[in-house]
Amino acid sequence: MSRKHALGFGIDIGGSGIKGAPVDLARGKLAEDRVRIPTPQPSTPEAVADTVAQILDQFGWKGSFGCTFPAVVQHGVTRTAANVDPSWVDCDAAAVLRKITGRDGLVVNDADAAGVAEAEFGAAGARAGVVLLATLGTGIGTALIVDGHLVPNTEFGHLELDGHDAETRAADSARDREDLDWAQWGERLTRYFTHVENLLWPDLIIVGGGVSKKFDKWSPHVHTRTPMVPAKLLNEAGIIGAALLAHG
Incomplete structure (x- = not known):
């Protein structure tokens, strides 16, 4: 329609x-x-x-x-x-x-709603291929978009990472709880996103959540083979x- x-x-x-x-x-x-x-x-x-x-x-x-x-x-x-x-x-x-x-x-x-909005109107720019949105907040929410189509209810924030539920180690709440600096948190995120990359081989990773506003502070400490960009629609993404x- x-x-x-x-x-x-x-x-x-x-x-x-x-x-x-x-x-x-x-x-x-x-x-x-x-x-x-x-x-x-x-x-x-x-x-x-x-x-x-x-x-x-x-x-x-x-x-x-x-x-x-x-x-x-x-x-x-x-x-x-x-x-x-x-x-x-x-x-x-x-x-x-x-x-x-x-x-x-x-x-x-x-997270699925936010991913669809970002893929259509936000950071993905209607990019073809595999787009992963990860929201870094209290936990890690994820949305997977493949050639513009949503694969619903992915729970990649709960992957096992170093013997732990990944979001308990790499979410923004873990950074606050353990008083990690940007470099220390960047190491955690590198481990997490490398694990996800090896499972999904995405073409683009979009990072949402409140910490996306500080992308320039922590992203230099995260090393991925996949291009990574901050979300654009922020608090309006879910509604859209x-x-x-x-x-x-």
Whole structure:
């Protein structure tokens, strides 16, 4: 379906906040300023869906929408739950959203949504081949895009690295926790990305997460054979990617 002159809507659910806005699907930009509402506590499916409905209603959005979630998502069912209420595990999230919002919502892993947006409108520049997005934050989220197509629910942040779950050694939270300088953290990231490169042989690695804003400080200490660039869409990537995926 053509995206010329088309608007979509994206919602980005996180552990602390739920954000949403209409998206210009031709330009890959928010069509209006996003609205953010704190994530309800406890963050049960029904409470979160009610907050999603509030955001949709604020914009008068009546159609279908895309919705990111910090979990493995299979056919609208959330199989895991990171930083949200454990009642999301094996929840038919799409059905809950439909019941409470009265609209069809496509549910997608948050890193996957960001990866799709970066591949289409951000750092990848619609590059062919294998593109890996890795978000370095509390953990390591990953998205794999092959010739423009998403391979959903990759969990490469949980690869075993030197006998440890990789994200416990190489995420930005590990840098903070262990008070690593940029060079020390760069060594960890080099080990991690070399491991991923040997498994996937990507053509491009995009690094997202808050630390991508400091790319020039730590990237000289990371040595990969694959070109590595910082993400461009930052906090808007999830909303844009969710809207794109929902539009089809």
